[in-house]
Amino acid sequence: MREPLILDVAGQAFAAAGYERASMDRIAELAGVSKPMLYAYFDSKEGLYVAYIERTGRDLMERLRAADSGAPHAARLRALICQFLGFVEEHRDGWTVLYHELNAGRPIVSVVADLRAQIAGEIAGMLAVGTPSWNGLEPPAADAVGHAIVGAGESLANWWLQHPEVARDDVTEWFAALAQAAIGAAERHGLESSART
Amino acid sequence: MREPLILDVAGQAFAAAGYERASMDRIAELAGVSKPMLYAYFDSKEGLYVAYIERTGRDLMERLRAADSGAPHAARLRALICQFLGFVEEHRDGWTVLYHELNAGRPIVSVVADLRAQIAGEIAGMLAVGTPSWNGLEPPAADAVGHAIVGAGESLANWWLQHPEVARDDVTEWFAALAQAAIGAAERHGLESSART
Amino acid sequence: MREPLILDVAGQAFAAAGYERASMDRIAELAGVSKPMLYAYFDSKEGLYVAYIERTGRDLMERLRAADSGAPHAARLRALICQFLGFVEEHRDGWTVLYHELNAGRPIVSVVADLRAQIAGEIAGMLAVGTPSWNGLEPPAADAVGHAIVGAGESLANWWLQHPEVARDDVTEWFAALAQAAIGAAERHGLESSART
Amino acid sequence: MREPLILDVAGQAFAAAGYERASMDRIAELAGVSKPMLYAYFDSKEGLYVAYIERTGRDLMERLRAADSGAPHAARLRALICQFLGFVEEHRDGWTVLYHELNAGRPIVSVVADLRAQIAGEIAGMLAVGTPSWNGLEPPAADAVGHAIVGAGESLANWWLQHPEVARDDVTEWFAALAQAAIGAAERHGLESSART
């Protein structure tokens, strides 16, 4: 139907102006649809936003899951990062909106509120595969490191969006090295921390 | 006079609801002031917001500068992180608003628009003090790593805000270790990258 | 649609209270329309005002043009004056608003800013038809006399509005005689002035 | 005291922006007085306006009265017009405000509401002195002609304000000739009108 088209246009609007400043009038106009149609399909502005966030989140997850099959340690990490960056590159609007929703502090889409934590956990878990002593870290520390790494990745992605001349592979490399080093440091610290306690 | 009070209240509103949803009516009410006072002091909603951002930014910078005096390598890094976390802890609203302004992509306060990049640069520079071969990194990589580290710090700070039971010193430790490790990794990668080229 | 109705009501408001004191709230209420409709149709208060002035000006011009066809000298002058007075009588509000816009010195409708001068010129030109030696007048004098006559006509019209018992034909007569006499006097003076120079 | 100064400044503001748009804040600032002083002296914005109009009207009347002493027919008419134009020239602000107040239709200063009619009557009467058969005109006609002449004078004065290169004596001449001719025409018409009736 026209749903995907509307969602695309809505994404442009949300990415360009933010949720509050994006206007239903403009979205309807850009989508070539009448406003009542928007409401027929999505119930409300929030409904439209939620639908967009959910579709975008689904796209991201699918992509990550697809890269998660193979197993060879560090290569898998690189694949994940590469897929993430690929998503960011191909869905600039989607990434922009998703990023702001995840970091706004005032989640509009309650369902996706803890998506970030989940991703942090997953990523942390993924990384842990290749680092045997990960479990030595106490839970809060692991959680914290996961969030830090996710934050670093988001920030790096945003930086990359403004430096298109840099190759995706380079960014992938950098981030992989960074993440691995962070893990290592966290482990060492975690052990020390345990030792101290 | 009442300016600081008004700014405090405005900070609460901006932090809780975001710039767009915060209403001058409500801010005036919460501050126990009439709306015209808001305009007498700050000219406009944007003026109020800018004033708040500026005051908050000043507070943060002062704090960081105060910690920047001592010299012994790693200790200085820890001091900076500790001050940053202290600021976040004591100015939750301020940090929230500042963080969103810096990361929203649609800066309202144009003056602060590149503040984040500046901080990224400074922090990268600071970290470089204790890591002699930093200069081996090519500019874009250094820039990217700076942003990644800042993003990690922001993310970690936000995580910490929701885990008050964790001691500030612990978070400081973790982040310091993480940052140092990231620097190290970046250097190694930078050298490889140079070698490859 | 409802545009003409809204314009009528707006005209009443502008005529009764002046541009500044007329409120969009009240106009909407009197027109039986919601405020957003006003803005949908006319964009802004100024837009509404401009639309009203333009419609009114168009009405006046059409009426004058319609009377401008016939040729027999003095009769044509009378016809014009008569049409002008007819317009004033039938569009009291319109005339009131137009008059103030033309004479307020701070024109809101920039397009109509020099309309009065234009009318002054036209009327002077029209009157000149029956008075062969008009060209003896030097430009500034002609201009001045044109303005004076227009002012006399406006003033007379306003006086008439408050004396409805006087027949339109009488006022037409008076003003025609007055105008013709003024022209004659201007010519004589113009000649003298030339002579003197 | 400071009253005259305040009135001067208020006059500038009223002339430049009109009654509604002139702000007490600005008037106080320009006058170098605090706002409460304005209210102490004049009670309200309207009070200030009324005071200014009254002072200005008084100035005009005094000037006209001073020129009204001598008697030699047409010369006296010229003297009056000359004084009027002198007033307009020397009190541009005052004249501007007075003119708008007299012609706004919504008199703010009720006392001065009929001042114009009074002037119209006076002028008509003055002109009648040198024109014996004036009384042949029926009252409404005389009234009308008076208003028309006053309107012509006002309009001419405003025109002159924008053409400072024209000498006051010339404008005086023109207007005197015009007025006299108008009187003559009115008489002839009045007689005919009577004859017809």
Add this chain to the structure above:
DNA sequence: TATGAATGAGGCTTCATTCAT
């Protein structure tokens, strides 16, 4: 189904006016 037309509610801003000193 699809939409042109309409609106309730609320936002930002400004002004004449007055306390309290």
Add this chain to the structure above:
DNA sequence: TATGAATGAAGCCTCATTCAT
């Protein structure tokens, strides 16, 4: 007396949302 500081009331405008066709 003179004023800095304060405000009630109102204005313009816009938006998400819904009738009525």
